[in-house]
Amino acid sequence: MSLTSTTTLDSQLTATWGPANTYPDGRLWPQESQPQFWSKYQVWEWLQQVMDMHQIDASSIPFQNFDIDGHQLCSLSYQDFIRAAGSVGQILFHSISELKWSGQCHVEIGQLEIKPEIDFSCPFPEVSYPPEIYDPLIHSLAPAVSPTPSSPDIKRSYSRPHQVKKHNPRGTHLWEFIRDILLNPERNPGLIKWEDRTEGVFRFLKSEAVAQLWGKKKNNSSMTYEKLSRAMRYYYKRGILERVDGRRLVYKFGKNARGWRESEK
DNA sequence: AGGTGTTTTCCTGTTT
DNA sequence: AAAACAGGAAAACACC
Numbered sequence: 001m002s003l004t005s006t007t008t009l010d011s012q013l014t015a016t017w018g019p020a021n022t023y024p025d026g027r028l029w030p031q032e033s034q035p036q037f038w039s040k041y042q043v044w045e046w047l048q049q050v051m052d053m054h055q056i057d058a059s060s061i062p063f064q065n066f067d068i069d070g071h072q073l074c075s076l077s078y079q080d081f082i083r084a085a086g087s088v089g090q091i092l093f094h095s096i097s098e099l100k101w102s103g104q105c106h107v108e109i110g111q112l113e114i115k116p117e118i119d120f121s122c123p124f125p126e127v128s129y130p131p132e133i134y135d136p137l138i139h140s141l142a143p144a145v146s147p148t149p150s151s152p153d154i155k156r157s158y159s160r161p162h163q164v165k166k167h168n169p170r171g172t173h174l175w176e177f178i179r180d181i182l183l184n185p186e187r188n189p190g191l192i193k194w195e196d197r198t199e200g201v202f203r204f205l206k207s208e209a210v211a212q213l214w215g216k217k218k219n220n221s222s223m224t225y226e227k228l229s230r231a232m233r234y235y236y237k238r239g240i241l242e243r244v245d246g247r248r249l250v251y252k253f254g255k256n257a258r259g260w261r262e263s264e265k
Numbered sequence: 266a267g268g269t270g271t272t273t274t275c276c277t278g279t280t281t
Numbered sequence: 282a283a284a285a286c287a288g289g290a291a292a293a294c295a296c297c
Contacts, residue, residue: 174272207285220273226285231272233287248281248285 035099038070050095051088061085074100174231175240177214178202179253179260200253200260207249 038046047066065084066073073096081089081096172180181188182202191210195201204210207225215223232251235241239256253260 218272223273227273227275229286230274230288234271246281 035070035096036074038073040067040069043068043070043073046095046099047092050092061088172217174214174228175235175253175257176259177217178210178251179257181210181213182260195250197262200257201244202251202253203247204249204251 081093
């Protein structure tokens, strides 16, 4: 029974997830109730929320297509959403429509109900994007589950242009979760750090805090770095990670890990 | 209902 | 001595 571990974790977490206006996991939710006035960043926040909410993997849609502010976002048509995000576009469109509405009605975003009961096996948009919203910048998604706001019920009636079957059981895999933290400097207050960006080498700075966050995502409060790291070691054999000798808390993406490169996707 | 793939849990031993 | 690393084994889980 050691106090040391909890103490360490506490300090990791406090150092990590700061101030008010955040969910327990540190996530900020856009304050503005009217999406028209959202900044690019807030748009991006919303995107993450919706993806999390529906347990859709972050890599399922090209986040670059949404490097736009709220005004632009609100002016996109349904077709634009479909073009920009494939079948997920439908969900996004519904969500934003709802928010536009509730914004006008002055309803707090956080009070809206949602029932994510949607069958989603992983849509990959195979479309060309409206030129005006193509601007690679933001890649991926932040960690953690969320106490969810907004968005409507959507019935299952999707036309999937191209149903790529992936495995991806609900949400992300561990390595994707790690990747997404890495790709998200704003939401990664010193949890994990690139050691060599182009080689895909990274290091855990706050191992227990990351484990805690992972546990949170998986709804498992007893997750520890010990256990997380066991899962990481299984990745060696699968080429998702490569061993990095001698250096503690350091890992490297392998050839079977996708979506971590700057140039990629 | 059974099979598969991934992660979790636990453990023993080694290394830093 | 404490924290990481290594993997084996088996259970748990989510999907299909």
